[in-house]
Amino acid sequence: MTFIDQLEKLHPDIVESFLITGVSSAMSEEMKIFVRQLQWAAEIYSTERNITRAAKSLRTRILASQKITVDIRTCKARIYAAMSYFAIDNNVATKVWETDFADKYEDLASLAIASDDIKTAYKCYNSAHECRVRASEAANREQAWAPVFIISPDISLTDLGFEKKSLKAIAKKSNDGFYRRLIDGLPIDQKEKVRLFNDANIQDIEAEEIYTE
Numbered sequence: 001m002t003f004i005d006q007l008e009k010l011h012p013d014i015v016e017s018f019l020i021t022g023v024s025s026a027m028s029e030e031m032k033i034f035v036r037q038l039q040w041a042a043e044i045y046s047t048e049r050n051i052t053r054a055a056k057s058l059r060t061r062i063l064a065s066q067k068i069t070v071d072i073r074t075c076k077a078r079i080y081a082a083m084s085y086f087a088i089d090n091n092v093a094t095k096v097w098e099t100d101f102a103d104k105y106e107d108l109a110s111l112a113i114a115s116d117d118i119k120t121a122y123k124c125y126n127s128a129h130e131c132r133v134r135a136s137e138a139a140n141r142e143q144a145w146a147p148v149f150i151i152s153p154d155i156s157l158t159d160l161g162f163e164k165k166s167l168k169a170i171a172k173k174s175n176d177g178f179y180r181r182l183i184d185g186l187p188i189d190q191k192e193k194v195r196l197f198n199d200a201n202i203q204d205i206e207a208e209e210i211y212t213e
Contacts, residue, residue, distance in 0.1 A: 040062070
């Protein structure tokens with residue numbers, strides 16, 4: 001199990017308490033180091049949106065604060081994990097990126113308004129809206145999981161909505177189908193076939209279907 005998997009199993013209050021106090025009896029030392037790195041990654045990314053430059057800054061911060069040397073690839077992974085974990089309602093990669101782009105478009109819109117460029121601002125706000133719609137759609141797709149069935153020995157098939165039938169009835173239905181096909185294939189007239197069906201006590205045969213064939 002990865003650190004991010006372990007982190008997602010922790011109650012948010014535990015993580016928040018650690019981020020505020022720096023103390024937690026519910027987290028291992030390795031997890032504390034990991035969470036701090038995610039915290040710094042989120043802080044750095046909030047001001048530096050270039051992933052590569054943000055990763056370099058995070059690497060320097062980790063080395064200075066934790067005396068740990070981490071490669072750039074790992075630092076990038078920390079930034080992606082921080083974006084996913086701390087974005088609350090945007091914990092899917094697609095949603096994170098779409099929301100990030102929406103924020104950037106809105107920043108551009110603000111700059112355009114400051115320059116009295118209303119036309120450009122309008123386009124930026126439209127693009128931001130499209131990004132947020134795609135982020136919402138990605139969230140809905142992610143939540144559309146298949147239902148989970150919990151099976152217990154105390155629950156019968158009838159409790160789950162299945163109809164209970166005896167093996168004898170199932171066997172009879174199978175035999176009826178066999179004899180129906182056999183009688184249908186005989187080189188005799190339809191009236192004689194109906195008589196044979198009745199003699200065989202095959203109840204689900206519709207005589208009108210036979211006469212119209």
